[in-house]
Amino acid sequence: MKYIYNLSEWLSKIIGINAGYIYSTLSTIILFTIVHYVKKFIGKLIKKVDDEKKEFNYYQKLNIIVTIISFIAVIIIWEKHFENLITLISFVSAALTISLRDIIYNFFCGIYIKTKKIFQIEDRIEINGYKGDVISIGSLNFEIIELDMDEYEGQSTGKIITIPNSQVFTYPIKNYNKAFKYIWDEIKINVPLDCDLPKNKNELYRIINSNEIIKAIPTKMKKQVHNSSANYRLYFNKYDPIIYTKVKDKYIELSIRYLMHPKKSRFIKSNIWNNILIAYKNGNIDLYKD
Secondary structure, three states: HHHHHHHHHHHHHHHOOOOOOOOHHHHHHHHHHHHHHHHHHHHHHHHOOOOHHHHHHHHHHHHHHHHHHHHHHHHHHEEEEHHHHHHHHHHHHHHHHHHOOOOOOOHHHHHHHHHOOOOOOOOEEEOEEEEEEEEOOOOEEEEEEEEEEOOOOOEEEEEEEEOOOOOOHHHOOOEEOOOOOEEEEEEEEEEEEOOHHHHHHHHHHHHHHHHHHHHHHHHHHHHHHHHHOOOOOOOOOOOEEEEEEEEOOOOEEEEEEEOOOOOHHHHHHHHHHHHHHHHHOOOOOOOEEE
């Protein structure tokens, strides 16, 4: 510290700026240099973690801790000059408020997102016409990896969309994973009016209940709904797959309703349709042909 003080005194004589300001500036530069290399060193240790999810979470926590420590350290370094700085800021505060309004607004919206947990990393959300899986949440914006706009079966386009945090106050958010991981999906099957309805429904129940992914979900869903009961008034009277019947003009519409994970929707539907087509070829299901 003595060397920094002597350097500050020397620079003060040359450039005519108060030595205290120079000392604080140099201390701040040294602080951020040390923080940078410490963060880099810890980052190398985190890289050794085999689990990618844990690695990502460790990086997020490291960034938060480093930001807090740096902020406190800067306050300590500049504490003696706060009174003068506040006087200076008072002259430009109006201009800054106008020019930085969006940045400030996004910053506080970011705090709201993280404290209220509107969505978290890996959640599938839809906001302002954009749908995707959340891959990062920053101080000013969050990022999603875009999906096409199919209701459940959206496939990744590979594009990363950056959205300002303030949009959470401007647009409704559809969260496919909040409170519990599973959502209801339906497949509609049309069968002839004169078909053997019980036989067709029994075969469809056999197909849907033979899917190992769907079979395991009701028990998990009950547990998640129970765990969320303190925060949400949630109630489902049925968790197992069910087939609803509706008579149309020329055929009967059977709606197979079941729980599934939104990220596995396309795979599950493909599996169910493959089995339905096999059952149709074997004469176990009567599909309506217009």
